[in-house]
Amino acid sequence: MTPTQRVFAITASLITFGVILELVRRRKLKEEYSFLWIVTGIAMLVLASWYGLVERVTALIGAVTVTTTLFLFGLLFLVLISVHFSTVLSRLTQQVRQLTQELAILSAERDEAARKPSAQDAPPHRG
Incomplete structure (x- = not known):
């Protein structure tokens, strides 16, 4: 990795990390x-500043080039994000279903109570 590439990669990592913290x-x-984004920002910074680590990981997984390793990690990150968002979406869907059911029950109870005449609305009892 040339010094220009390393400076660019470190700068991009720091900017990404800063944007995440600001958000x-x-x-x-x-x-x-x-949490996942902060870990990603830190991993980007480590990989950008410690090129020897990327080369060792490339050799460890049997990849041909360093770029293959980086693309593999990028793909794995996208899969993790997709799984994470799918679990969040599933949980939110269940919560919306439950809230909708509770709202329907409350609305039915309110409508039923409105149809029944209350003691105040009943004509006075004469006897």
């Missing part, structure tokens, strides 16, 4: 989702 600070990104 969390402004509450645009919830903390529960930020």
Whole structure:
């Protein structure tokens, strides 16, 4: 990796990490989702600044080039993000279903109570 490439990679990693932290600070990104992104930013910074590690990992997994290793890790990251968002979406779908059912029950109870005359609305009893 040339010095220019290394400086660019480190700069891009720091900018990515800074944007993630700023999004969390402004509450645009919830903390529960930020963990994976912060780990990714740190991993990008480590890989950009420690090229020997990338070469060792490339040799360890049997890849031909360093770029293959980086693309593999990028693909694995996208798979992890997809699985994470799928589990979050499943949980939210279940919560929406439950809230909809509870709202339907409450609406039915309210409508039933409105149809029944209350003690105040009943004509006075004469006897």
